[in-house]
Amino acid sequence: MTDMTPGLGEFDFAGDDHVVPFQVEGLDVRGRAVQLGPMLDAILERHNYPLPVARLVAETVVLTVLLGTSLKFEGKLIVQTQGDGPVDLVVADFSTPDRVRAYARYDQEALAAAEKDGRTLSHELLGKGVLAFTIDQGAHTQRYQGIVALDGATLEEIAGVYFRQSEQIPTKVRLGVAELLDRDENGKPRHRWRAGGMVAQFLPEAPERMRQPDLSGGDGDDGESAFGDDDLWAEAKVMVETIDMDELTDPMVGTERLLYRLFHERGVRVYEPQAVYDRCSCSREKLQSVLSNLSTDDLESTIDDGEVKVTCEFCSTTYRFEASEVRPQ
Structure with a gap:
């Protein structure tokens, strides 16, 4: 201090x-x-x-x-x-x-x-x-x-x-x-x-000293307060x-x-x-877990040429997964 x-x-x-x-x-x-x-x-x-x-x-x-x-x-x-x-x-x-x-x-x-x-x-x-x-x-x-x-x-x-x-x-x-x-x-x-x-x-x-003037309630209320x-x-x-x-x-x-x-x-x-x-909190493990929990239809729609590609919106890092890594076993 x-x-x-x-x-x-x-x-x-x-x-x-x-x-x-x-x-x-x-x-x-x-x-x-x-x-x-x-x-x-x-x-x-x-x-x-x-x-x-x-x-x-x-x-x-x-x-x-x-x-x-x-x-x-x-x-x-x-x-x-x-x-x-x-x-x-x-x-x-x-x-x-x-x-x-x-x-x-x-x-x-x-x-x-x-x-x-x-x-x-x-x-x-x-x-x-x-x-x-x-x-x-x-x-x-x-x-x-x-x-x-x-x-x-x-x-x-x-x-x-x-x-x-x-x-x-x-x-x-x-x-x-x-x-x-x-x-x-x-x-x-x-x-x-x-x-x-x-x-x-x-x-x-x-x-009680933190009391502030009331906010206006609209409809002609000018919001005046004794405080x-x-x-x-x-x-x-x-x-x-x-x-x-x-x-x-x-x-x-x-x-x-x-x-x-x-x-x-x-x-x-x-x-x-x-x-x-x-520092971004994304990781390959987290994304793999998310993909593995998708429904079969949703997961299959993300697969292109046998792989899934995901790019983090925050840090722009791109992760690639083989379809076998995310499909349920």
Whole structure:
């Protein structure tokens, strides 16, 4: 545990692809912050997504690692958007303690039309649908799922609505993505991706202080309530909202320095960073088990020239099986 003092330069920074838990005791705020670099590049590079899709995937990965690294048990967090827009599916999952993977599905023609018309905001690409958070603790346990409508201009706004409705913990989410254009060692132009994010939550000792203004019920209800934000939470939200998107992604700023800029007057404290890695959970054994459990008709329809070929949507690894390996004995 490290107390963030003006002697910040004395500390080793977490760097890219490490989630940094933090606490601001003077504001009763706890949270997590991260900057992603090589790990995110690896995920996006293998799929070669169009730029708007890559940005959506990057934001989803940031949100997933911020939340997934807070799990206190062995399991998996799945964050998934599903809508009727050009990008009808984005999914990222975090498997404890440190594995991340992600992919997106999109309609190429619909996406091209949206780009031509300048409709590239998150809600325009995703359309109407839902954002789902699923926690899976493995066999013999029941999955927990929270769902919120895709009702917001950005993914961070949508995630904020989820926390407001489902978790009932005052929460502020910030997500940022940056595309870097430079040249490789051979002078060839290349794209590189960076992303960053922060989740800050108000967790006072007195739970009644977490009460937020009521949401509007519609039908003329203006949502006014006798309850307003706690003064400390109102101050914390303003601080988080001042973050510039460049600060979230700039490696020269770094996660700890950003936290110090925001909260040093209130006493910010950071904890041991947690590394995250681009690692898929697929395996030949798992896929062979799935294929072996297919019905005879379904299995036979997948066999081509005496073999079955399966490509993982997340990591793009292709597995080949002889028909005799998957047919029931």
